[in-house]
Amino acid sequence: MNGFADRTLDEGAFGEKKGFSEGLRTFDAFPKTKPTYTRRSSTGGYTTLLLILISTILSFTELRRWYSGRETHLFSVEKGVSHELQINLDVVIPMLCSDLNINVQDASGDRILAGDLLTKDATNWRLWVERANTLERQGKDLAKEQEEDTHVGHVLGHGREKRRFKKTPRLGRGMPGTSCRVYGSLEGNKVQGDFHITARGHGYMEFGQHLDHSAFNFSHIINELSFGPLYPSLLNPLDKTYATTGANFYKYQYYLSVVPTIYTRTPSPKTPSAISPSNMLSTSSDTIITNQYAVTSQSHDVNERSVPGIFFKFDIEPILLTIREERGGLLALCVRVVNVVSGILVGGGWCYQLAGWGRDVLGGRKKGEKGGMGMLHGGNGAIEEEEE
Numbered sequence: 438m439n440g441f442a443d444r445t446l447d448e449g450a451f452g453e454k455k456g457f458s459e460g461l462r463t464f465d466a467f468p469k470t471k472p473t474y475t476r477r478s479s480t481g482g483y484t485t486l487l488l489i490l491i492s493t494i495l496s497f498t499e500l501r502r503w504y505s506g507r508e509t510h511l512f513s514v515e516k517g518v519s520h521e522l523q524i525n526l527d528v529v530i531p532m533l534c535s536d537l538n539i540n541v542q543d544a545s546g547d548r549i550l551a552g553d554l555l556t557k558d559a560t561n562w563r564l565w566v567e568r569a570n571t572l573e574r575q576g577k578d579l580a581k582e583q584e585e586d587t588h589v590g591h592v593l594g595h596g597r598e599k600r601r602f603k604k605t606p607r608l609g610r611g612m613p614g615t616s617c618r619v620y621g622s623l624e625g626n627k628v629q630g631d632f633h634i635t636a637r638g639h640g641y642m643e644f645g646q647h648l649d650h651s652a653f654n655f656s657h658i659i660n661e662l663s664f665g666p667l668y669p670s671l672l673n674p675l676d677k678t679y680a681t682t683g684a685n686f687y688k689y690q691y692y693l694s695v696v697p698t699i700y701t702r703t704p705s706p707k708t709p710s711a712i713s714p715s716n717m718l719s720t721s722s723d724t725i726i727t728n729q730y731a732v733t734s735q736s737h738d739v740n741e742r743s744v745p746g747i748f749f750k751f752d753i754e755p756i757l758l759t760i761r762e763e764r765g766g767l768l769a770l771c772v773r774v775v776n777v778v779s780g781i782l783v784g785g786g787w788c789y790q791l792a793g794w795g796r797d798v799l800g801g802r803k804k805g806e807k808g809g810m811g812m813l814h815g816g817n818g819a820i821e822e823e824e825e
Contacts, residue, residue: 688737690736
């Protein structure tokens with residue numbers, strides 16, 4: 438029809454030359470469009486830049502999510518037999534150190550004279566009150582830090598810190614040591630128990646020991662109360678607690694539920710029994726064995742027949758909480774990024790084509806309203822009807 442055949446001319450001769458790969462073209466599943474049938478526009482360029490920007494943002498989001506990992510919480514029954522539990526205490530009381538009795542008594546009947554095992558330093562109450570007021574003004578930051586300390590990454594960071602208590606501030610000139618700071622760690626039985634801080638001659642039968650009631654003042658500041666290995670910067674529910682009273686006979690009671698907890702970043706999941714505290718696994722850079730606790734409290738005035746003081750009652754829960762931070766493989770990350778980018782490009786292409794089709798339809802309707810002859814009636818390369 439075009440005269441090429443009569444002149445032994447073949448349109449294929451002006452295209453690509455046939456070669457060895459010609460047979461593979463029959464398997465080509467990707468349709469091609471000749472460049473002469475394509476047209477570039479500024480709208481298409483802006484759309485392409487927008488899709489590239491969206492793809493970059495979503496790809497970066499996937500990369501950040503992969504780097505942060507995800508945390509899984511697994512509760513299980515603690516297996517094995519545990520015997521000892523380390524208790525860490527750092528409390529300041531506005532009474533003389535010689536006027537305080539500190540004891541631990543557990544459900545097995547053992548009584549530990551904690552006052553002989555812990556360190557007692559004379560200090561001044563005003564030094565600690567100023568520090569407590571500063572922390573109270575920073576209450577929002579303290580709550581934020583405590584929330585962050587429930588995540589594996591922050592807890593593992595504390596594991597590399599030095600495990601020791603801070604030194605007691607020195608008394609200034611003319612500043613009397615009217616208060617007592619009690620701090621240190623002691624080993625107890627891993628059973629239900631009570632931690633008592635009472636006045637000399639009260640609470641326990643002691644021959645010849647009796648403190649005048651006017652010297653009672655069980656206001657206190659708790660800097661540290663934790664169970665297990667000491668991590669001073671790891672915040673617990675009772676850390677930074679500040680309680681004051683003006684009554685001599687006053688009783689503070691704290692009820693704690695202690696839960697053995699493992700924070701781990703192991704590359705391959707292990708069973709909780711394999712890394713439980715009962716088998717005395719040493720803490721590594723990827724695993725920390727500690728204890729969390731929930732606490733409720735009450736405080737009230739008591740009469741002279743009751744024993745005033747500060748009482749901690751703790752129960753050991755028979756469960757194990759394993760908090761594991763997991764991170765997917767690089768192959769899975771690549772698959773997600775490819776899915777995101779391809780989805781954005783394909784979806785964006787469809788939207789662009791639908792928008793172009795909508796413009797063509799609306800443009801044709803407007804031309805029809807103006808009295809035009811339509812797309813098949815002359816003008817701008819349109820097909821005209823031949824006259825006879």
